[in-house]
Amino acid sequence: MAVLGCPQEYRAVIHWRGGSLPFTSPGVSSLTAVSWNRTLNDTSEASITIAKGAAGAECCGLLGKVEPFAHELSIYRDAELVWQGPVFRVTENRTRFVIEARDVTEWLARTVNTTLLRYVSANQADPKHQGPIQEIAEAIITENLAGGLFASQPDWPEMLPYIVRQDDTVNARFEKDGSLDNEIWIVPILRILDDELVPRGLEYTTVGRALILGRPQTTADPAQARLTLDSFAGDVEIVRDGTNAASLVWVSNQEDQDITGSQFGVSGVVSSVYGRLDVLIRTTAEGLTAYDLWQIARGSYTGRNPVPTSLRIPDGAGLAVTAPVSMRQLVPGVRIDVAATGMCMGASQPYRLSDVDVDWGDNGENVGISLIPLGDPFVGDPP
Known part of the structure; x- marks a missing residue:
């Protein structure tokens, strides 16, 4: 049986962008503090603190050349890589050197979408077709990172080989374009995930360099x-x-002062235990269909019934x-x-x-x- 255990040591390595080629590694004796986290549907952070006196002049000289986004921080718990991502801040005072980093989803936060978002075709041979929301998320990331006019090189953050998916059983239809279906939504890729795909049932997290595009677990899934x-x-x-409990989840684009042409989606069951227990979610997003609103309601229902x-x-x-x-x-x-x-x-x-x-x-x-x-x-x- 696996146990959490107590590590003998933590190590930190600074890599060049992409997480493969090492740049420098402070000695274990000079590493005075390490913190890192993993989180669901957000960007995790990590930091290391290095005692300059114990690091030595050569290591200090290399640390002074660490460049945000040109370098990445990797953290090892004994021999296991537990965290990796681009450096975003370096701070030095008389006695210590602090390096802060964010996980690889930060690359998605710093890359603006330049593709059409129209995953509406029922034809599976169409490159942009309906499918599990996790598949759509990977397609959007891949199309933006694989190349294009503004890319310095294909997959410059080295993310695409490390995407892992656990697909939903329900196909989704997703569209976010202008009225003529040829206008690009120019926002960071991570905002597309957060604002549009997470409400439809996407979950994302990172482990090491892996970006996991998953779905909410259910009672049918085995416990880890x-x-x-x-x-x-x-x-x-x-x-x-009971604050967030509900037997019916309603999502509406209706405005308080103007209800003309508004639509809604609802997901859930009529409960004999709780009676009428509703939650109403309002969205101001434009262009949503009744199907879109139902997808959001379905994604918001999990974990509300029972209390x-x-x-x-x-x-x-x-x-x-x-x-x-x-x-x-x-x-x-x-x-x-x-x-x-x-x-x-x-x-x-x-x-x-x-x-x-x-x-x-x-x-x-x-x-x-x-x-x-x-x-x-x-x-x-x-x-």
């Missing part, structure tokens, strides 16, 4: 780990909160070194079951991992995680 309260070093809280029961881990607490889960399994989005025996609300419940926060320094390693309730999506027919 099964934890108990003994797996946590510190107290935990169980909260059953979610969350597990909270206070700041400063984290996983025990004996927790039966390896760092390789701690991927945001995966299912992790927790058996909260000995609590009044104690029961084995499936959760989704949303965040991993790791700090390493003089006091060793602390691994904190955040878990959110796992719920099944509504699988009814679209309008």
Whole structure:
């Protein structure tokens, strides 16, 4: 059985853009602090702190040449690569050198879309056809990074070979173009993912250099780990909160002052347990069809019915070194079951991992995680 364990050391390597060719590596003895995280549907960050006195003159000279976005930071937990991404800030004072970096989704945040977004064809032979939202996300990323007029070279951030997909079972139709279907939406690629595809059921995260384009896990998916309260070093809280609960999710583009021509989408079931329990989501996005609104409602339904029961881990607490889960399994989005025996609300419940926060320094390693309730999506027919 895998366990989290306690690493013997952390190492940091500065690579050239692309994460393959090394530039320099501060010695383990000069590395005084390391922090990194993994997160769901957001860009994670990492930082290392180097004691200049222990680094030596040669290493210090190389560190002084570290260039944001020309170099990338890689972090190793013992021999395992746990984090990688482009450097975005370098700070030096009299005694220390700090390098901060963001994961590879930062390349998508710094690259503007230059392609037509019309994935509406039912013909699978069409290069831009309907399909799982994860496939559409990869197609948008690939078309923008593979080349084009403004690219210095094909796939300049070296991301395309490291994309991993877990597709939804439902095909999506996605369109975001002008009225003549020939106008390009000029926004960062990451905004397309965040504003348009995540509400339709996309989940993304990074592990090392891999960009994972996934879907919300359900009770049909196997758990990566099964934890108990003994797996946590510190107290935990169980909260059953109805704030975001709903049996029906409505999405509407209707405005309060002008309801002419408005449309809506709805997803969910009429509940005999909760009665009428609705959530209304308003969107100001233009050009959305009733099908688009239904996709957003479906993507927003997961985890609302039944009322979610969350597990909270206070700041400063984290996983025990004996927790039966390896760092390789701690991927945001995966299912992790927790058996909260000995609590009044104690029961084995499936959760989704949303965040991993790791700090390493003089006091060793602390691994904190955040878990959110796992719920099944509504699988009814679209309008």
